[in-house]
Amino acid sequence: MSDLNPPTFDARFRDQLVELMTWRRDVRRFRTDPVSDEQVETLLRLAMISPSVGNSQPWRFISVESRPLREIVRASFERCNADALNSYSDEQAEAYARLKLAGLNDAPVHLAVFCDLSPAAGHGLGRATMPEMLNYSVVTAISTLWLAARSYGLGIGWVSILDPVEITKALDVPPSWTLIAYLCVGYPVEEHSDPELVRHGWQDRIDLSACYFKR
């Protein structure tokens, strides 16, 4: 029952894959150069190869293009970002204020990514005891999208500093949809192999030994 020619991947490909993963990055500084609809659709088709619980494919992508809708998103980010700044004190507040946390003004493509919590597909398989598997399936698609984008020289920034209820309402989606991510997509101004938050002294990488245990 297996396909006839499963591929094998060699060390050269694996080295490039590690480079791709390393240079994937969360991007917040975008060039305004347009990204074609065709390119976006190519990326979304790749994202849809991702695994999903019961093959439910609950990912729903909305390209946010209208100026008034983008304005609502930007206002939500600014309000939530100001609230976050106020929650830190002293040096941490200063450090936070110096960070650039979204690329909403420059990124040519905005994708709001939702999870349909009542998808027709999948017939409920695999999510009776862990219903959050639907949300997680959408995250695997975002993860695939991110790597696919970078392979074309594109960057993605995941903006989570906003009010998901407000964004969901503004985008007028079916009631069973819940917002998973708001993504900025475009060509990055600069490229890095280390996370912006490492480079700007917010949070270093931690070691495997702090994350891996045996039982």
Next chain:
Amino acid sequence: MSDLNPPTFDARFRDQLVELMTWRRDVRRFRTDPVSDEQVETLLRLAMISPSVGNSQPWRFISVESRPLREIVRASFERCNADALNSYSDEQAEAYARLKLAGLNDAPVHLAVFCDLSPAAGHGLGRATMPEMLNYSVVTAISTLWLAARSYGLGIGWVSILDPVEITKALDVPPSWTLIAYLCVGYPVEEHSDPELVRHGWQDRIDLSACYFKR
């Protein structure tokens, strides 16, 4: 401030990346051949390159090795799977009963993947309004792990038909950890470019047009 030599990825690499994504698959039929500790650590180090909210790196991996613990997991799967079977009627129950939904008996490596909901790293950045970003960060690491594994010829099966509370209790983890995934890892018996649930008539793939909209 940008690194000196950002890589470019050519069409040949992208073709191989699409092959990797296509043949990634959720695997449920494993050979019992061992997978070395060193190999597992290589994969986990790659997983840890994944993006995380505020660079919080909340992923925690437990290699479940003891026989009694694996027995608890298997029993939990069998009970939850029987409950699921009972929830379907007629043809769907027959179809469900024919599916192989876990590779717990044969997979040499079992990884329980948790999210630390109170990570020291990240200082709360990016998750005030969307606290679920921590869970999602762990899912991006699992997604990376999955692709990395396949690049070495290894398969992963994500088992979600179990009681997460029971598994968490059995593994005796800190109270701030929540179970995201239970993964079987090993060499697959057979390889496929289409999902098992498509091949066995449970759920076909859906089209981009059903998932992509503009506003």
